[in-house]
Every structure is written in structure tokens, then in C-alpha cells.
Amino acid sequence: MIKLLLNRIVVLFITFIGITVITFVVINISPGKPQDMMDMSTRISFEAKQRLVKLYGLDKPLHIRYFNWFLRVIRLDFGTSFKDDKPVLKKISERLPATLLLNILSLGIIFFVGCTIGILSAMYQNKFFDKLTTIVVFLGYSIPRYWLAILCMIVFGIKLNWLPISGLRSVNWEYLPFVGKIWDILKHLILPVAISSFSGLAGLARYVRGSMIEQLNCEYIKFALSKGTQRKKVVFYHAFRNVLIPVVTILGLSLPDLIGGGFIFETIFAYPGMGRLGYEAIMARDYPLIMGIGTITAALTLLGNFIADIVYVYVDPRVRYK
């Protein structure tokens, strides 16, 4: 067990190095690389340029620059933003909680709703409910999420005027009572969370259904039934525990998609999260910020997968006691 853990940690570290290499290389060899950018920019004075060149060692060869950058990354120093000279880390950490809130809520919804739909349609296989959800799930899988976001904004925000369509707080948030504050935030969260969990949910429901049907055909289910165990218990206690194991990994793997989707609809909803920050950074070609966001998102995903891995080992005795 401990060996396994150590093993995973080493892998984690190697993968992290890989992530930094890719982030660095992608940005520094692509056609609009930082140096060119700075040459073109007129807003930056000559002195400032010199200062930046020195600071980032832009006159040094690639691998040395990478090494220096990596050393600073380990100390969580991503430099300062080109745009307003604020430290990158500070800018990110301002936005991170909102993104984490959004993603954890979405993950939770994906997990609970996806599993429920999947199990129910497996239990009532080929009945009306199953057929309906299969179609809905299939369409949900294909729908462009940002379009869905716009449609929802039109319907719920503009036509019906039920939900706010942008930001995380209303303008008068400061003056609301405590409960009102929470309610306000919740109202702002409904649309972004619903949209961001939508396709993940569809995918998971589809997976759970298939894998549940497979498990329900296993011999051990028959044996459990022959013991006089109630059907409900057989489904939720016996079969679902077996389905749950791969679901953990799937949730871990769906993290990058979730965060990646954030770049679009955080922008659409003007949601103050990292996705929007990233989009703005990319549009402004704010290299330190882009590299910072890239590294941190990937590292967060990595961490998520790592946790999924550990949970996997924990819930699957076949791995735990090898």
C-alpha cells in the first residue's frame, strides 16, 4: 500500500515536470512568442523591456530559461502580469475560489444525478424511462454547451427574467442580509453549474447505465438474489459498488474537460473565475499569466486524478490487497 502510494507520488512529480515542459515549450516556440510580442508592443517602454528581458532571461537559451522558470514555479512565483504588473499568483488566487466552487458543485451534480439516471435506466431497461433518458442523454452529449448557455440566458434570463445571467453577485450584494447574500450567489450559480455539468452528466449516465447492465448480468448478482436479498439492495449494494469503482476514475478524467469548458462559458456568463481570466490573458497575450494559469490548471487536474487514483485504490480491494 505504502509502496503503491510512493510510486504514485513519483509518477505525479514526473508528470508535473512534463506539464511545465509542455506549457513552456508551447508558449516559447510558437510563432507569436514572448520576445516578438514585446518587440511589437509599443506600450512598453524601452527600459521596461530591458527589465523584462533581464527578469525572464529572454536573452538566454531555451533550456536555461526553462530551468530558471521551473525553479521559480516550484516556489510558486509565476512573475507579474504584463498588463498591470500585479503578481500572477495573486491574480490567480483571487479567481481560484470561484472556479473551484463551480467545478466542485458541477462534479457533485454530475456524480449524483449521473449515477441516479444511469442506475434507474439500467433497472428499467427498455422501459419508457430508459428510452427517454437514453435519447435525452444522447442529445445532451451532442449539444454545444456554449450555445446551450446562450439559449438558457435568453430563456431564463431575458424572456422569463428568473435568473441573473452574469457575474457571481448582484450589484447590491453588499447591502443584502446574510441569507440574501447566499441566495443571491446561489441564483447566480444555477445556470453556470447546470450548463457546465450538462455534458459530463450525460456521459456519466450513459456509462453507469452500460456498466450497471453488465454487472447485473454477472453471476454474483444471481447468487445474491438466491440468498434472498431484495432486488433494490442487490442493485444498490452489490452491483453499484462494482460500478462505482471506475466511476471514480472517470470523474477524475472529466476534470480537464470541465475546466476546459470553463474557458468559454465563464466568459459568456461573465463569471469571475480562472477560465475567464485565462481567456482574457490569452486575448491580451499576457504570457506570465497564461503560463501560470496553464501550469496551475494542469496541476490541479493532476491533483484531482491523483486523488481519484488513491480513492480507486481504497475502494477496490483487488488493487488494495494484491
Added chain:
Amino acid sequence: MKNNILEVRNVTKSYPVYSQLLHTKITKKIVLKNITFSLEENTALGVLGPSGCGKTTLAKIIARIEQPDSGEVLFEGRNIFSYPNKTFACMVQLLFQNPYSMLNPKLNIGFLIKERVRQYFKLNNTKVEDSTVNKKISELLETVKLSPDVLKMYPYQLSGGQRQRVAILLVLCLYPKLLILDEPLSALDVSLQAQMLNFFAELKQQFKFSYIFITHDENLAEYFCDQIIKIENGEILTK
């Protein structure tokens, strides 16, 4: 006095247990310890042992699918690993436990058989016409008592007995001198077992095969084999 066709000398085999990360060995699990025996021409040798005793590994070593850690296997006096691939194919063939898994589920039977028959001619360096191949195929189908209808089918469409026969045909068509049977009967019904045993005996007569017959069933081994060795925990107990 018959010649020894196969000699196994002091074969030891262990499986390394790898760490998942850098592919470094952590520990070893020994599956075969100092196995030594020999096999005469046109005889059937039974290898008897409970599941997990290493008998399948032994079969794989003799068939060159795996390498022994130490010791050597001589076929007609020469180390098996010194034979080129193609020569060896005509010497030793292995019939696996589950006839279904011997047949590629995505390829039809006719294709599989044709591929092997062509391979046979290729190994013997003869160029052949399609008609010769087809003649050979129908000849072989007759040997294993199968109707030509199976050629158009896919493995999942065959019955248990048919699959077994097709699997045998596939190893047969290279005319090996030694045929290793790895638990070929354990998945079959009693009446099919009888059919297969008779069939193996016929083949032995007809083609002068030698057999290595791997099984956990003492009854079967004693019925079919001329010689028996027992293996337990990777070691030979008795001969």
C-alpha cells in the same frame, strides 16, 4: 530404441514482479524449478498437476512463447532458440485450453485456415496455386471431420465441438512433430471428450505425432499417455 525428440534440462523460470513506475524489478515469483525430462518420438507424455503449478508456463517455454531463466530445451538435439522462427513452426505447435480463444473472433474460419495452409506451403518453400490450397483445405477438413460450410462462418457461430476441431486443424496444418495440448478437454462435455481423445489417438497413429498432454485430471492422463510426470509448486514430484 526410439530417439528422444525433446529434452528439457534443468529449466527454471520465474516471473519478475515489476514496479508500475519505471519498470524495475521488485521481486521474483518462481514458477518452475529445475525441470528435467525427455520425450521419445511418437509418444504421449502427460504433465499432471493442480492449477497454478506452472504447467502452462512449461508449455509456453517449450513452444518458445517464453524464455526460461536458466536451463535449456533441446528439440532433436538442438536448442529450440537456435531454430529460425519458420523452421520451428513446423516442429512444435501448441493447442490452447479454450478452443474459442484460439480463433480470432473478427476473422472468418475460411480466412484463418487459408492463412495457415498458405503458411505451410511457404514454410516448405513451395509456390502453389489457389486450387492446390483449396484441395489441401478440403483434405484437412475431412481429416478433422468438418463440413466445408464452416469456412464461411465466424467463430461465434460454431458449436463447441466445431471450434475445437477448427482449432486442431489450425495447428495440424503445419504438420508439427510435437503437439502440446494444454488442458484441451477440461471445458468439454463427457461425450465430446471421448470424441476428442479418439481423434487425438488417430492423429498420433496417422501423423506419428508426439504429444505433451497437460491436464489436472489423473484419469485422463493415465488413459491417454504413455509416460506421466507430476508437477507441484514448480517441481517434478514423480515420473
Added chain:
Amino acid sequence: MNKQLVIGIIIVSILIFTALFAKFISPYDPIQQDLTNRLQPPSLKHLFGTDELGRDVFSRMIFSTRVSLSVGIIAVSIATVIGTILGLISGYYGGKIDLIIMRLVDIMLCFPTFFLILMVISFMKPSIYNIMVVIGLTSWPGLARYVRGEVLSIKEREYVLSAKLAGLGTSRILFVHILPNVIVPVIVTFSLGIGSAILTESALSFLGLGVQPPNPSWGNILTSGKDYIHIAWWLSLFPGMAIFITVVGFNFLAEGLRILLNPKEQ
């Protein structure tokens, strides 16, 4: 033939037809502005209305089909070829090669693909060729991992061992005996991948990093849809529908192929 396949084939053939004969089908020039007819709602004259510069949305959408389909197909072809070959090599040879390829896959899978694409695209001149290549080069890891997993188990199967014993060559074993057993999921992933590549392309265009105005793309029509969200719903609805139906079509095709090519499930 199953239902899903039929629906998929119908939708996809209509799309291909539209893309090939866009010039003949579209009633207006997609780039021609008509400032007197700005933001007209759908009518018989302009089936899907007009945009903020008075261009006919229907015609623009027809021409977008070309962009989307070609991006989808070429990008996914690149990804599929890379993914399948790396997966086959990694799984069949194992050892150090496998280790290196799989680490690379792990690392790639940690990045939100969309962010990676966004990052690269933002530094390049926006053009559909760049988009094709970038989408292709970033979306192979999932497939590679899958193929490798399959090969890993298939190469130990007894039919492969027995083919090896018969002295058949490595390439024959790899391509005749192993590949057919992984090809179905590859084909299915191919079709699914086209759908998601089209989604990615439209999202990029939506963000202004894909097809550049005045050239039409479903994504950039949606951008103006978002800007005029309060007054011109048709600018949001129709292009989104087009993307949706296209993706549904390719997904149906994938599902249909999966059922068709798995004889056991019939």
C-alpha cells in the same frame, strides 16, 4: 442496418451535399453586406433572418458547413492516425517505448484540451489550417491510451500466440490479427471525434480565434448572436441548431457503426 446508422447516414450525407454544392444552394452571397436590411427577423426572403451587417444568415450557414466538415474530418484523421499507431506500438512492444508514450499521454491528458488549443491558436495567425493541425495534434492521447490497453490484452490472447507460433510475421500479426480487433472502437471514436472537433472549431470561432470575419462559420455567427442577444434571437438559435444537428448526426453514425460492427451484440 439499424435506426441509428440510418439517421446518421442521412444527416451526414445531407451535410456533405450542402458542403459540396454550397454555391448552388445558397440564395445570397454570404459576404455581401446590405446595411439597409440589418437584423431582419426570419422571413420568406431571408429564411433565417439577417445579421448586424445585413448579410443573409441562411447563406452564411450553408457556407459554414464546408469549414466545419473539413476541419472535423481532417483534424480527426490526424488524431486517429497518430493515436492508433502510437497505441499499437506502445501496446505491442511494451517496455521503455511504452513507458515514454504513456507518460506523454498522461501529461497531455492533464491539460484541458481546449485550453491547450486556445493557447497555441492565440499565438498563431488564426486560420482553419492551423486549427485543423492543432486540434489533430492535441486530441490523440485518449485514443492512444485506449488502443494500447486493447492491444495489451489482445497480444496475450491465444489466437495471437498461435499465429506467432505458426511463424507469421510481426506486421501481419499486428495488422491482420490485432488491428481488426481494435478497429471498431477506432472507427467509432473517429466518428465521435468529428463531432467534438466541430464543436471545438465552432467554439474557437465563437471566441474570435477561429474562422475570421467576414468569412462565415457557425461559431462566429453565434458571436454576433451573443452580442445582439436581446434583440435578435435567430442569430443564436439557427447556427447553434446547425452545430447541434451536425454533432448529433456524427454521434448517431458512431453509435450505428458500433452496433453494426459488433456482430455479437446483434
Added chain:
Amino acid sequence: MNSKLVLEITDFETAFYIKPKDKYLFALREINFELYKAQKIAFVGESGSGKTTLANAILQLNPNNVTTYFGNIIFYPQKENCSICLDKYSIVTTEEHYDENTQTTSYDIHTLDEELLNHIRGNHISMIFQDPFTALNPVLRVGEQISEVILNHNLNITKKEVYDKVIELLSKVELPEPHIIYKKYPHQLSGGQIQRVCIAIALANIPEILIADEPTTALDATLKHTILSLLTHLVGSFSTSLILITHDINLVKNYVDYVYILYAGEIIESGLTKQIFYNPLHPYTKLLMSCSVDKTKKGQKLPVIPYELPDLTDQDFIYEKCIFLNRCPQRNNRCETKKPQLYSIKGQKVKCLLYEK
């Protein structure tokens, strides 16, 4: 037989609907048999004979969306002090279940609702499956899986009592160190050990009937007899009736009282074990006995049964002709025209026209 009747199956048939072919497959036909208290019977048949279908049918475990049953499976509960049983039965016990003359209650299993069925399963009738490696849930501890069957059928039982009972059961099936086995997961045990655990689960509530579906097929030859003698010994000590299902006729010789030979879904011969072994009547039984491998037959050619099973979707054949017709070495012209009944000869029953009176 003097002892009490436990199970009675009359005119039982099972058909599966095969959707792609739009046909019915008649897996079992004309099944009639009785099972008495503490009796041990065996069903012998090769693959495709419908033996597993029969086992599953008794506990209603066949996939119910494609299965149709005909005929009756009557179960006579024997447990007198089973309180839940009484409670529950009182709900459904009406005249049709209670017989004044014999003062016995009986139920047709196929008419029971889910709740009563669950009560019977694992408590009155339990089952052991063929492949020990797939029979247990891979992610639950062995102990939990045994506790489950106890908890299902004993209300008001404390955790400690359950634990003690599990340990007792584990030692009864001769597993060493039951406390350690309790905490293990199935993949940590060997095939033989898991089969013992399955036996413990099946016998936990001392059922009236134990159905053992090929309990030894997946095990090594040396283990087969150990497991079977353990099974029959335990069954004997609880006065449980045993239905042993197997494809290996030689295996049952020393363990059961009565043997039914099943071929292509029909009982073609039945009799006391020694009758079947020393005087098989049906041509199929004879062939089956003679073609089994035995070291004493070394060097001899084994007799074989030519051809394969008939098509069980072909109603014209299976209901009109002798089911063994196409493979029978002793067939004559009359066989083509008439379907045989079960003919009784000195208590032994055989379905072959050769024995028609």
C-alpha cells in the same frame, strides 16, 4: 418413500424467447419429479440439456423478461418454528395453500410475489453456483457476504450473534482460521476455499433444499471429491434435501440416492443410483456411461455419440419425435413415428420406445 414431500414439479416447461430470430427455444419440457426430505438427487446432463435452466427455474432466477414457464413447482415448507414464515404465510395462506387432509401448506413458487420469494430464497431453498470465481461479489469481504444471508432471514439478531454464526459456519465447512477468512476478499482465496464459502452461505439458514449447480466443475480433479463429500456430509447432518446438477455421471455415483438423466430438456431416464449405474436402460445413458474416460480403458477406443443436439426451437421435432432420435444407435422404424412416454420398469423410468409395454 415414507418421509415428507418437499418439492414437487409437475408438467414443467420453460421457454426462452429469442428476439433476433423471433422464435421460442423450449429449454425444458415434460419435467416431472418429486423430492423428499433429506433425499439427495442428481440431474445429469451435458451442456445444452437444460440443467442450469432447471436449477434457476426453481428459484425463479432465469431472466424474467424472456422466460415463460408452464406447469407447477410446488414447495412444501418444513420449518415449523419459522416465525416470519408463519407471519408471511398467514397473509397468503388460504384454502388453496392448505390441505386439510394432510395438514400441509404448499405454494406454487411461480405464483409467489417478490417478498415471499425473497423469503424462500436463501432460507428455505438455496443454491450454489458453478464458477466460484464469479459467484462472490469481488468488492465485498467474505464475512459480509455470509452475514448478509443471515441478516436477510433473521430479524432481531445482534451483530455479535451474526459474527459468531459466520465463524461457526466457516469452521463447519472446514476452513482453517475462520477469523482471518472472514476479513478476506474473494480474490485472495483459492477456488476450493471460495466454494466452501459458498456452501457456508447456502447452508447458513439450514434450508430444506440445496441446489448445487455443477459445484465442482471449475475445480481441480483432486478437489472435486473433497468438496462433494463435505457437501453431502453437511447436507445429511441438517436433513436438507440436495439437488445436485452435473455433467459428469461418474461423479455422482457415491453421493446421491436417485439420478435423473436429462437430455435436450427432457428427463429421459430416472432411477435409484445403483439401478442407473448397473443397469442403464436408455441408449443415451448407456453411451454416456461407456464413453466417460477411465484409466482402465487405456489403449481402447472410446465409444462416441455421433452428431449434435437437436434444434430446440423446432417444435415439430421436439414435441412429435423421440428427442434422441438423430443420434440413437438403436433406433428403428417405429421411432420415426411416435414420441415415447416415460415407461416404468421396476421403479426405474425410461423414455424410449424399446421399453414400451
